[in-house]
Amino acid sequence: xxxxxxxxxxxxxxxxxxxxxxxxxxxxxxxxxxxxxxxxxxxxxxxxxxxxxxxxxxxxxxxxxxxxxxxxxxxxxxxxxxxxxxxxxxxxxxxxxxxxxxxxxxxxxxxxxxxxxxxxxxxxxxxxxxxxxxxxxxxxxxxxxxxxxxxxxxxxxxxxxxxxxxxxxxxxxxxxxxxxxxxxxxxxxxxxxxxxxxxxxxxxxxxxxxxxxxxxxxxxxxxxxxxxxxxxxxxxxxxxxxxxxxxxxxxxxxxxxxxxxxxxxxxxxxxxxxxxxxxxxxxxxxxxxxxxxxxxxxxxxxxxxxxxxx
Numbered sequence: 001x002x003x004x005x006x007x008x009x010x011x012x013x014x015x016x017x018x019x020x021x022x023x024x025x026x027x028x029x030x031x032x033x034x035x036x037x038x039x040x041x042x043x044x045x046x047x048x049x050x051x052x053x054x055x056x057x058x059x060x061x062x063x064x065x066x067x068x069x070x071x072x073x074x075x076x077x078x079x080x081x082x083x084x085x086x087x088x089x090x091x092x093x094x095x096x097x098x099x100x101x102x103x104x105x106x107x108x109x110x111x112x113x114x115x116x117x118x119x120x121x122x123x124x125x126x127x128x129x130x131x132x133x134x135x136x137x138x139x140x141x142x143x144x145x146x147x148x149x150x151x152x153x154x155x156x157x158x159x160x161x162x163x164x165x166x167x168x169x170x171x172x173x174x175x176x177x178x179x180x181x182x183x184x185x186x187x188x189x190x191x192x193x194x195x196x197x198x199x200x201x202x203x204x205x206x207x208x209x210x211x212x213x214x215x216x217x218x219x220x221x222x223x224x225x226x227x228x229x230x231x232x233x234x235x236x237x238x239x240x241x242x243x244x245x246x247x248x249x250x251x252x253x254x255x256x257x258x259x260x261x262x263x264x265x266x267x268x269x270x271x272x273x274x275x276x277x278x279x280x281x282x283x284x285x286x287x288x289x290x291x292x293x294x295x296x297x298x299x300x301x302x303x304x305x306x307x308x309x310x
Contacts, residue, residue: 112140117203139239155295158223211260
């Protein structure tokens, strides 16, 4: 007869918030030294031990009498359940409320320029649910009104054009599965920190089905200069105006201007209403809140590819 488990849900919650606030302030101000790292290890081990003890299985008082969860009908088998559309948008079970994106304590000075990690240890298959896709922002995120958002394509093109979201969604679309990884993924391991799960060491990684229009279709539509064009510059509409250069060969291959993710519209924190999908390039090139694409004959060398990223 199997033992009963105390905790709810299928996956045990990893130790969280086990660091003293004073230690967090010291790490933010002075970084990690050997003494602070040793204290973090000790704190984590203590938290892990407490978590394991709390989740220890307990035996039935009288297994010979049978499993009471089988012999006695539970209330959900004898009462009327909730109606359809009780929640207009489906939510996970309340018993799975520990499966969350998480930020790392002390990783950055502000939460607006920071990262959240996908709980890889808790997922099944290859698709990352939209609500658990990792985040990386440089100046926070906004929920942008789609009816006022615009995408401009200009530079070495015959006709510079401005597209609304409705314009783009009328064009031939494709849906493809791609994984997206931040260039800093696994960086947590460089400093040999003590972290509870793979979420913190490799969680800047997600895999989704993206839907959008190929960038090649838009470039053809604008009449890009096939002789002189060598690169495109993509710019986001966030406060950081993040910009990245992409070789024209790559832009014409499998790059998408996407509005859909896993069968629904992008989430605001993942670039709604438009983002670039650039397979094979680090996540910073997957520009969110995409507002401008410029076609040129040489790389731009913007701050986001010459100072902050390479």
